[in-house]
Amino acid sequence: MQIEFPPFQNGQVLVVGDVMLDRYWHGSTSRISPEAPVPVVRVNQREDRPGGAANVALNVAALGGAATLVGLTGQDEPAEVLKAQLEAAGVRSRFAVADGLPTITKLRVISRQQQLIRMDFEEPMLDCDPALVRREMAEAISPRHVVVMSDYGKGTLHDVQTLIEDARAAGCAVLVDPKGTDFSRYRGATLLTPNLGEFEAIVGACRDESELVRKGEALIRDLGIEALLVTRSEQGMTLLRPGHPELHLPALAREVFDVTGAGDTVIATLAAALAAGADMPQAMALSNVAASLVVGKLGTATISGPELRAALRDRKEAGFGVMTEAQLLIALEEARARGERIVFTNGCFDILHAGHVGYLEQARKLGDRLLLALNGDDSVKRLKGPARPINPLERRLAVMAGLEAVDWVTWFDDDTPERLLEVFRPDILVKGGDYSKEQVVGWEIVEAYGGEVRALDFLDNCSTTAIVEKIKKAGQE
Numbered sequence: 001m002q003i004e005f006p007p008f009q010n011g012q013v014l015v016v017g018d019v020m021l022d023r024y025w026h027g028s029t030s031r032i033s034p035e036a037p038v039p040v041v042r043v044n045q046r047e048d049r050p051g052g053a054a055n056v057a058l059n060v061a062a063l064g065g066a067a068t069l070v071g072l073t074g075q076d077e078p079a080e081v082l083k084a085q086l087e088a089a090g091v092r093s094r095f096a097v098a099d100g101l102p103t104i105t106k107l108r109v110i111s112r113q114q115q116l117i118r119m120d121f122e123e124p125m126l127d128c129d130p131a132l133v134r135r136e137m138a139e140a141i142s143p144r145h146v147v148v149m150s151d152y153g154k155g156t157l158h159d160v161q162t163l164i165e166d167a168r169a170a171g172c173a174v175l176v177d178p179k180g181t182d183f184s185r186y187r188g189a190t191l192l193t194p195n196l197g198e199f200e201a202i203v204g205a206c207r208d209e210s211e212l213v214r215k216g217e218a219l220i221r222d223l224g225i226e227a228l229l230v231t232r233s234e235q236g237m238t239l240l241r242p243g244h245p246e247l248h249l250p251a252l253a254r255e256v257f258d259v260t261g262a263g264d265t266v267i268a269t270l271a272a273a274l275a276a277g278a279d280m281p282q283a284m285a286l287s288n289v290a291a292s293l294v295v296g297k298l299g300t301a302t303i304s305g306p307e308l309r310a311a312l313r314d315r316k317e318a319g320f321g322v323m324t325e326a327q328l329l330i331a332l333e334e335a336r337a338r339g340e341r342i343v344f345t346n347g348c349f350d351i352l353h354a355g356h357v358g359y360l361e362q363a364r365k366l367g368d369r370l371l372l373a374l375n376g377d378d379s380v381k382r383l384k385g386p387a388r389p390i391n392p393l394e395r396r397l398a399v400m401a402g403l404e405a406v407d408w409v410t411w412f413d414d415d416t417p418e419r420l421l422e423v424f425r426p427d428i429l430v431k432g433g434d435y436s437k438e439q440v441v442g443w444e445i446v447e448a449y450g451g452e453v454r455a456l457d458f459l460d461n462c463s464t465t466a467i468v469e470k471i472k473k474a475g476q477e
Contacts, residue, residue: 003282003285003286003289003312004278004282005286005308005309005312006273006276006277006278006282006286007276007277008063008064008065008272008273008276008305009064009065009066009276010275010276010277011060011065011066011146011271011272011273011274011275011276011277012065012066012068012142012144012145012146012275013057013060013065013066013067013068013145013146013147013148013268013271013272013275014067014068014070014137014140014141014145014146014147014148014167014172015053015056015057015060015067015068015069015070015147015148015150015268015271016053016069016070016071016133016137016147016148016149016150016156016157016163017052017053017056017070017071017148017149017150017151017152017156017157017177018052018053018071018072018104018150018151018152018153018154018155018156018157019050019051019052019053019054019069019071019072019073019082019095019103019104019156020050020051020052020054020103020104020105020106020122020152020154021048021049021050021051021054021078021081021082021103021104021105021106022048022049022050022051022055022105022106022108023046023047023048023049023105023106023107023108024046024047024048024049024107024108024110025041025043025045025046025047025107025108025109025110026043026044026045026046026047026110026111027041027042027043027044027045027109027110027111028041028042028044028111028112029041029042029111029112029116030042039111039116041109041111041116043109048081048085049085049301050082050085050086051106052071052104052150052152052154052264053069053071053148053150053152053156054069054071054082054086054091054093055264055268055302056148056150056177056264056267056268056271057069057086057091057093057268058086058089058091058268058302059264059265059268059269059272059290059302059303060091060268060271060272061089061090061091061302062089062302062303062304062305063268063269063272063303063304063305063308064272064305065272065275065276066090066092067090067091067092068091068092068093068094068140068145069086069091069092069093069094070094070095070096070133070136070137070140071093071095071096071133071156072095072096072097072098072101072125072128072132072133072154072155072156073095073096073097073098073103073104074097074098074101074102074103075097075099076102076103078102078103078105079095079097079103082095082103083095092140094136094139094140095136096128096132096133096135096136097132098125098128098132101123101125101128102121102122102123104120104121104122104154105120105121105122106118106119106120106121107119107120107121122154124154124155125154125155125156125158126155126158127155128155128156128158130158130159130162133156133157133159133163134159134162134163134166137163137166137167138166141166141167141170141172142170143170143171143172144275145167145170145172145275146172146173146175146271146272146274146275147167147172147173147174147175147271148174148175148176148177148267148268148271149163149164149174149175149176149177149186149189150177150264150267151176151177151178151179151180152179153179153180160176160185160186161185161186161187161188164176164186164187164188164189165188168188168190173190173191173274174188174189174190174191175189175190175191175192175193175267175270175271175274176189176191176192176193177193177263177264177267178192178193178194178198179198181201181202183202183219183223184222184223186223186225187223187224187225188223188224188225189223189225190225190226190227191225191226191227191228191229191270191280192223192225192227192228192229193229193230193231193263193266193267193270194228194230194231195230195231195232195233195263196230196231196232196233196235199212199216199219199230202219203215203216203218203219208326209238209248209324209326209327210326212230212238213238213240213246216228216230216238216240216246217240217242220240220241220242221242226241226242227239227240227241227280228240228241229266229270229284231262231263231266231291232251233251234251234322234394235250235251235324235327236248236249236250236251236288236321236322236323236327237249237266237284237287237288239280239281239284241280245330246330247281247284248323248326248327248330248331249284249285249288250320250321250322250323250327250408251288251292251321251322252288252289252292252321252401262291262294262295265287265290265291265294265301265302265303266287266288266290266291267287269283269286269287269290269291269303269308270283270284270286270287273286273287286308286312289308289311289312290303290308292311293307293308293311320407320408321401321408321409322397322398322401322408322409322410323408323409323410324410325410325420325423328371328408328410328424329423329424331408332371332424335368335369340367340368340369341366341367341368341369341427341428342367342368342369342371342424342426342427342428343363343364343366343367343369343370343371343426343427343428343430344370344371344373344417344420344421344424344426344428344429344430345360345363345370345371345372345373345429345430345431345432346372346373346374346375346412346417346420347372347374347375347432348374348375348379348380348383348384348388348389348396349372349374349396349399349400350380350384350388350389350390350391350396351390351391352399352400355432357403357405359432359456359457360372360403360405360406361405362456363405363430363432363456364405364406364407366428366430366454367427367428369407369408370405370406370407370408371407371408371409371410371424371426372400372406372408372409372410373409373410373411373412373417373420374393374396374397374400374409374410374411374412375411375412375413376393376411376412376413377389377392377393378413379412379413379414379415382415383415393411397409397411416441416442417441417442418441418442418445421442421445421446422445425446425449425451426446426451427451427452428451428452428453428454429442429443429446429451429452429453429454430453430454430455430456431453431454431455431456432455432456432457433455433457435455436455437453437455439455440453440455
């Protein structure tokens with residue numbers, strides 16, 4: 001699927017939900033307190049960021065969309081900070097005041113890029129008059145809006161069912177970032193975006209892709225919603241819609257630094273794209289790219305339009321990267337429908353070196369798509385010894401998926417890839433090294449269904465084992 005950058009400036013998003021202020025105190029630590037066994041932090045930097053539903057609105061504005069925010073706050077200094085920062089970012093805020101209650105504030109103390117403690121300043125807002133939020137939303141909403149309900153369980157959306165009904169009556173699509181174990185509260189919404197844990201808390205554990213799809217489709221029917229987007233961390237995202245095949249997108253390879261606010265970025269990008277005229281699969285693909293960027297930042301953060309556009313220049317297509325076996329079967333079916341030839345290779349790829357890169361580039365040129373299967377950590381130990389792998393599977397998957405020559409990366413825990421060959425049935429099986437065809441594991445399987453087997457040479461003087469031994473020797477000198 002080709003990903004297009006929509007005219008975000010044409011979109012209007014109304015965010016309704018739990019507003020909070022995220023405070024970060026940064027400092028150095030060099031000693032332990034004599035009063036208790038805790039580090040002493042010398043605070044030298046203080047930072048305030050809008051959080052919760054406010055972070056969703058900020059994400060919309062950062063992409064270039066017109067964002068309006070409705071929520072509950074106290075009548076205090078954190079509310080003033082929130083309003084000032086939101087207005088400076090171009091977000092129109094409409095706060096209803098919860099009499100006698102503080103604005104929800106979360107203070108994090110951070111040293112050396114590590115969070116040491118978090119302190120929450122909040123009181124439940126469940127007893128606040130729901131008419132306060134309903135009135136502010138009614139004055140802000142227009143049929144051009146895509147409405148986001150950002151539920152953190154703090155009380156702003158205590159009467160969320162009425163708010164959904166009001167928004168749908170106004171002709172707006174309603175996207176909900178849900179909370180808790182009662183999704184019936186969101187009946188009639190357009191789309192829900194639970195993460196996998198939230199989804200399984202409602203429908204039960206899902207053992208495989210087919211069970212996730214089946215339970216997701218049942219939930220859609222039960223709630224009378226139009227779509228369900230399940231975010232699945234390292235397994236990407238799954239979009240389910242009645243009358244459409246399920247759509248799986250893999251997580252894009254990137255080092256995860258902090259997942260705080262990633263869900264906000266997903267639903268904000270989704271809403272902003274839909275409001276700008278993108279269809280659901282396109283909006284999903286854009287939110288997947290945005291999520292891969294925001295997890296590389298500390299704390300609640302936003303992704304700007306230029307950042308997203310730059311990332312899209314590097315990755316014009318969705319549907320590639322790290323995938324589970326079930327997700328790959330769907331991707332391979334789509335690739336074959338386009339007439340593409342699939343090349344398959346496998347290995348440990350523990351420490352990436354020039355030999356690996358050259359070999360994979362040669363392999364990719366033999367067909368249209370390259371599928372790389374990595375040995376799992378236990379499999380590597382059995383093959384290479386108890387000291388291996390040097391890099392665990394999660395890191396190896398991320399590194400290999402980042403190579404230009406590689407389209408898909410998956411993994412297996414067996415000692416050989418023979419089972420995967422029977423399942424995936426690649427057009428070409430490639431192995432690196434000085435092998436005859438009969439020495440390539442799985443050659444009989446591939447040739448039995450009419451596939452081709454090839455052996456390619458590695459670059460000279462390149463060996464993971466040799467690199468490891470050289471490092472060990474250097475450490476002993």
